[in-house]
Structure formats: C-alpha cells, structure tokens
Amino acid sequence: MSRWSRRSLLQGMLRGASVAVALPLFDMFLDGNGEALASGAPIPTRFGTWFWGCGVNTARWFPTKLGMDYDLKPELSPIGDLRSKVSVFSNFNCVLDGKPNLVHWSGVMATMSGAAPLTGGVTGGTSQLPTLDCLISDHIGGNTRFRSLELACTGQSNVSYSMRAGSTVNPSEVDPVQLYRRMFGTEFRDPNKAEFTPDPEVMLRQSVLSSVKDEREDLMRSLGAADRQRADQYFTSVRQVEQQLGKLLEKPEPAQACVLPTEPGKRELGPTWDVATRTHDLLGQLLVMALACNQTRVFNMALSNAGSNLRKPGDPVAFHELTHEEPVDEKLGYQPKATFFIERSMETLASMLKMMDGVKEGAGTLLDNSLVLATSESNFAKIHSVDNLPILVAGSAGGRWKQGQHISGNGDPSSRVGLTIQQVMGMPVTEWGDGAMKTSKPISEVMA
Secondary structure (H helix, E strand, O other), rough: HHHHHHHEEEEEEEEEEOEOOOOOHHHHHHHOOOOOOOOOOOOOOOEEEOOOOEEEOHHHEEEEEEEEOOOHHHHHHHHHHHHEEEEEEEEEOOOOOOOOOOOOOOOHHHHHHOOOOOOOOOOOOOOOOOOOHHHHHHOOOOOOOOOOOEEEOOOOOOOOOOEOOOOOOOOOOOOOHHHHHHHHHOOOOOOOOOOOOOOOHHHHHHHHHHHHHHHHHHHHHOOOOOHHHHHHHHHHHHHHHHHHHHHHHHHHHHOHHHHHHOOHHHOOOOEEEEHHHHHHHHHHHHHHHHHHOOEEEEEEEEOOOHHHHHOOOOOOOOOHHHHHOOOOOOOOOOHHHHHHHHHHHHHHHHHHHHHHHHOOOOEOOOOEEEEEEEEEEOEEHHHOOOOOOOOEEEEHHOOOOOEEEEEEEEEOOOOOHHHHHHHHOOOOOOOEEEEEHEOOOOHHHOOO
C-alpha cells in the first residue's frame, strides 16, 4: 500500500523550523472513476492577449485592402487612431481536420495553443498544449515578480484562456481592489527609490520547496504517468512563487515610466455592459502600470467569456443569446442588437491600447515595446464559424514587428500568427502546433 494519501504533506526543515507543503489531488488518491533604461538595461518587451466573445460581422470588420494603410470598416473603426500600430489578419482558420467544432472553444484554442482541441468547451474547456502566453512567459517572465497576470472583466475568475495543459487553467483576477493590493501592496518595491532593504519575512518564505526536496523526489517515484505530469505542473507553480519571492529580495531595475497608482475604490462586478467596461478600464489602468513597473511582462485580459454573457442594463437577453435569436435585419444586413456589443468591444480594446500607448518609454511607448494579440473564438457567432477568425496584433515588440498591415492567410491555420509572435519575441522555435494546425511557416511580412 502506498504511504501517500490525500492528507499527506511533504515535510522538511528550514532554519531549524519544520515546514510542510500540501499536495494537489492526484489520480492515485481517487477511485477508478476519477531600448535602454537609465541603468543601461534594455527596455523589456511585453506580450499580452485581449479576448472578446462572439466574433464579428465579416463584411463590417475585415478590411478589403491588403498591406499598409488598410481601410477601416465600421466595426473596426474604433482603432482608427492606432491603425499604424495595429496589424489585421484575415483568412486564418481553425483547421478542424475531422475534430469536432467545440462551439465557443475550438477557435480560441486553435489560435492560443496551436491545436484544435478534442474535448472540452466553454464551460469545461481543455487544451492538450500550453497556450501561447505560458510559453512566452517561460521565456521572458523569469525576471519579474509575476510570470503573467490573468484578468477578467465580468466578475468570474474562471474566465481565462491561459492554460498550462489539460484543464490546468490559470485563474483570473476580477476585482481591481484585489489586483491593486497584489501588485502595489506591502510587497511592492518601488524601482525608482534609491534605498532598498530586503524583507526578512520574505527571506524565510523563499526556500520552502527546496527544504522538501528529498520528500518530493520520493513522491515522484511513487506516481503514475498522469500524476507525474500533474505533480510537475504543481511544483512548477510553487517554484514560480519562490522565484517571485526571490525578486522581492533583489533591488529592482529603475523603470522610467513607473508611478505608484492610487488604490481604486470598491466597485460592483458583473456582466452588465457598463459595469464590465468600468471594471476593464480599472483593471487596464493597473495592468499598464504593473507592466511599466516591471511587475510582469505577460498578461491576458478577457472582456467576457467566449459564449459572451455581456448584457445591457435591464435587458435579460445576453450578447450570446442575441447572436442566435435575433434575426438579421434585411436592410442593414446584420443583427443590430448583437452588433452593439461587437462595436463596443472594439471601442474597449482601443481604450486598452491607448492606455499602453500613452505611457512613454525611451523613444517610444509601452505599446511600441509590446505585442498584444487580440482575438475571438468565432467569426460569425450565429453559426459558430471558425474559418476567418478575427485576429489583431498591436505594437512592434521594440521594433522587431512591422506593424500596421492587413495580411491574408489564404486559409492557412491561425497558428501561423502564434509561431510568428514566438519568433519575434526571440524564442528558438521553428514549428508550433499539433495535427493540421501544426506549422513551420511564420508570417514573414511582419518580421523586421
């Protein structure tokens, strides 16, 4: 009989004191059913994703003209002031290749993980591969307190499209007050202060995982393949916490644009449109300063869940229901009530990008030193189409991305966008994805 049980703790000693680390729920516990800164350091490059649910109206969103100076259709017009910094990608598809179209899920996972998933969906989605943000955070996030930040605007922490693998979802922060305290509370170290004194309490917390090394290795030898994978993910997350604590013991690099923000007041949370967009703006303002203060270099912002539950005040019918139930107006050629949310979603995205572009860094802005991938899970949500997914990329990654273009994929997999982003971010990858979504063909037109 195994010595391990659900109540087992990994035991160790740290500075003469006993420490213990709890374990996740393993299968073996279940039955069979179960540029340059002032310091001379380069300005960091950031990466983020921005998600909105329920797609677009193709004829009113995608430009007609390819290349630079593309035309702006009505639904994309809110990005007009930033057109020179935003690239539009059309005719990039989720290639199912015999797999089911998991409505409100397959499209976003194809773009974010490079694979059309076999199982899951909007209420219990899975991904067999890590999402793009996790790969990039592993590459550029090690020198920050937080490898990434996940944020959602409708008050639901489970709304997240950041996944390590399987069903291991990185939960979202939904409350601006809690985000402020997490980013700028007692553990925040102002990078522009001359003096720095390490916190002795942090020093004691840092080495918990190393203190249980022998017990951890013994446990790993007792696990089956699935549990070993789960344990590795679990201990990786604990190591990341230790790395975050380690950063608190080092004097941070000066950050030109870093200014300590004011703590926001308590606000209502929820999917009502006005509430969700106010939450977005508060979370966005804090996120922008967290990036400027080098608290993180990777983020994921979800305006809504994929089968969007956004609704107008007093209206019982949500955006998702409207996409299916509202008839297409014969004169207009689209669903006017549902289209309200598409147009306003683009206005909200534009507000996020303008926040980033308003922060000066070196000779450019925070947006210039970033890449932001904005996408949705479908094209026309009424029929759950996953061809011609709406994809935008804003910023230039410090000059490594040729911005402001409209590029057609001619039916290629949307994973080409993710492969290109990884290469521009300096990652040594030559191919990415799985099955019919696998690609070794970056988009050369945007690579500087």
